[in-house]
Amino acid sequence: MRLHYQRANPDVGGESLLLRFEDVVDDRVACLLVNSGRGVSVDELLDESRGEYLAGIIINNAHPEYYCTLGENVREETPIYAAPDTATILAEACSAPLRDIEHPDAILTQLATVDTWTQLVRGVQLHPLPVGHAPGAAGFLLEISEEADAHTLFVADECTIRRAAGYSGIGLDLPVAIDSLVLSGATADPFAPALTETLSIVCERAREDATVLVTADEPTGIHAAYLLGHLGKRLGSPFPITVTGRTATLCEQLGYSIPNVTRLPDAPPEKVLTPGTVAIAEPDAPVQGPAGQLFEALADDPEAAVLRLTRGVATPITAAQCMVQSFPWHNYPDPETLATVVEALAPVQVVLAERPTPEAERLHLPDSFVWSIDDDLVYTLYDGTDWVAPAEIDPDAAQHIRQRATAYHDEPTPSEYELSLPLPVRTGTIDFAAEGLDVEVIQERLLPAESPDGSWRHRAPNDEDVASHDANSAASSATNGRKTSETTSVDASLQALREQIDNIESVVAGQIYQASVVDAGDDVCLFRVQNPPASFEHGQNVSLIIDSAETLQTVDVSEQENGSEPSDTDNSTTDANEIV
Template structure:
């Protein structure tokens, strides 16, 4: 057996690649394409006598499948998790997909959901493994046989160790002789996610009409987190998911009594309410449900727009309503990437989704053969045994092979039958906000609850979804909250006070600390107020205590 790889779009994002398995007894190689991003042209990659055997689709972010329709040929199946398959199929029903994806019917017919090992051809099989990053996302383990031995390739796809709306992060105890490692990193996910969630909770509980915009899957993740937080006694955030977010929420079978799903609406006013949150896609209000709803609130001083983007689109910065934006690139930091490689102990690490200096920064980091190539040449990684790049010295080669052979025995788990144990891409039944990437201490401080309450958020049984009823006939309907907890009179009065402050404003004393030309700097006596203000926000200021001479 000989195994080669080839970058499928080296001049673009480089998230896509083609793996060829050359079997000694068969002339034609088995060709597997992993993801189909911008710039991929399978006809240019395959020789005249080669066929596309299968496509592995890691997740339903558009940049990973935007050329899928034009690259399907030879009746190749598209393997994906059931969640990713469902997310893409629901998108194919939209006008936006029809405008931006070729061959939607071909895609729909080619997608085959898998949860366990699937035979691609004799001696080669694949299965999804958890990868965090997004609901239902996965990497893929590819197993092939050479003689009596099984060898394993791991294509990570975009990954995190964090959970993603209940779905587990990438495991570190599976066999992986060769890893196609997504090198995209981000060091501020916890900060950005915590700030976004805290801002939404604060503004909603202050009585604002809040619109949060995000991609479809990120919108589902936001709804999952905020609904979980709403089960805390002191927090009430009624949520409506609309449009694409609602379709995904329903198709992925999420349920929570704090969340109302409205896939279609006629008028924006139907799904926007004071003191409630509406989540819509896309991530900036330039089109779709986001644009329609933003048009309703953009001149409403009591409304709030919170944009959660991945940095690919320019957010709205100013409007008649309060505006905030957060950039959330859900990738691991470099320390996490290093830890994953250290745990897996592969012979080969092939860097994907990075180029230039960002790809070269991995050089000499691991006790593995590192491939950070930037062209579309074919490179051999296995030829009867795992092999490193031709430019590696013999001394380095001996060191790596010795290190990996001694470490490999401890990196995997065997079942009673002797098979390798692989985790499933399956949503956790418990809720763990910290594992999702939230800084609970900072969040608790921002929304004024005890950290322990956020740590002990309990799961909600989806079989009990529906309207919440109380067994106490003497409990007034006004005391019911979305999470089923009862609200005290003091809590009601406190909430009414916050609503009044949001509508009429708050009175605070300020000291003039500097006046330069047209600029006046004020120091507000209430330091806590600063946490609720954002740069560029417009405030109505009432000035008192002046006499006529002050104007002369």
């Protein structure tokens, strides 16, 4: 048997690869596509003149970029393998497609749920294993039998030790030996701090009685709803959460019962969007589907907040008065996690699919052969005799690794451990630390703003509050023997803060008008306002707010000396790169 590896889309998404099993099927090369992601074309990957054919497709998780080209690449009678809950999410996406999924009926017909050892071709079996990362996500352990020998390849993809919405992370104590471990590259930006920061902001906006819309793809929306619902219960001051669209349907199909969360798959915006609540809908870009409908309903509400949980580069949103923010939801392993996984599983060979823009240093794993691959060339992982080491590995070091692995891997075949292999299933209890969420940080961030009776809602400070704060500051300074200048500094800071709040309120109270920039020459710049109000008069002075990606400037517009009619606007704001 010879095993070859090729990345299927390294320059586009990087989530897909092709495995070629040579000499396991007479006169043919059985190929296994792992994820049908962005830009993947099976027609371009397979060389039918060499006898290559598509024996199966694996889908590791149900983020849309993992199956977006599945309809284009599925072949008649080619099974599509997925763990049970990933298969559920994928089937729902095909039953009522929001995105342009080709041939959804063929996908549903050939979708095969896998929860035990399943034969790919003669001599090759596969079994799902938990890997964390996303609800229902799974890696796949492949057992390759060759006469009396058995070899193992574990496609763990974007594994995490963290749980994901209750689903276990990758197991570090598997009862089987792993010969080759296939992983996605590490990220230099740890996920846990970003997760804590993102959910803190959601809680803060809900506490301030803002209408909050969280947009995300289905697995991410489920993940966020799970954590926010339990977080509200832990804080003791829950805020209502409504999950809508397919995300709501899937929460029910997957058996979630989350505190403070209501599922309304087909509810109109007025039933979902209310101050002090959080709505969660798909997709992450709110331009279509449930998220698009909800965004349209609150776009003109300056008190509302739209928080996008994105897995890639966030696309810009059209002009809106509501706040729109994007937060990366990159639940990937960091270098330390990958090193921990490799040390625990002790594979002979590690294959790292580097990301399009490598975000972390290459790992130093002295006890394994490490392939770091960032192109679409075909690499031989097993040559019929041994697991292959990269050319830069010293031959003596390679022999040492093989000897260590031979002694460690002298065990029965993996399929004999069927009853003891873990499955990607959800636990029944919440564990914030295991999810990577720091509840104490969120509590410290929220509690100082609570009212004295401990109520959840934030009460804006009035004049008495400010006077009391100033008096307390002065008394504290006197008690501690501090100088009067410290109190003066605090008073000045408070006054500056009040002035900033007044400026913001004046901007929010204005009207939005679109305007075009006109270069009149001689350093004269005019603004032609679309549909100007009747209240505009020639020579009138107004304030102009220019909102750009880099700065926000206030400009006083006066009568032009050359006699041209000025184009003025009221105070207004809009999205980045728009002129108002």
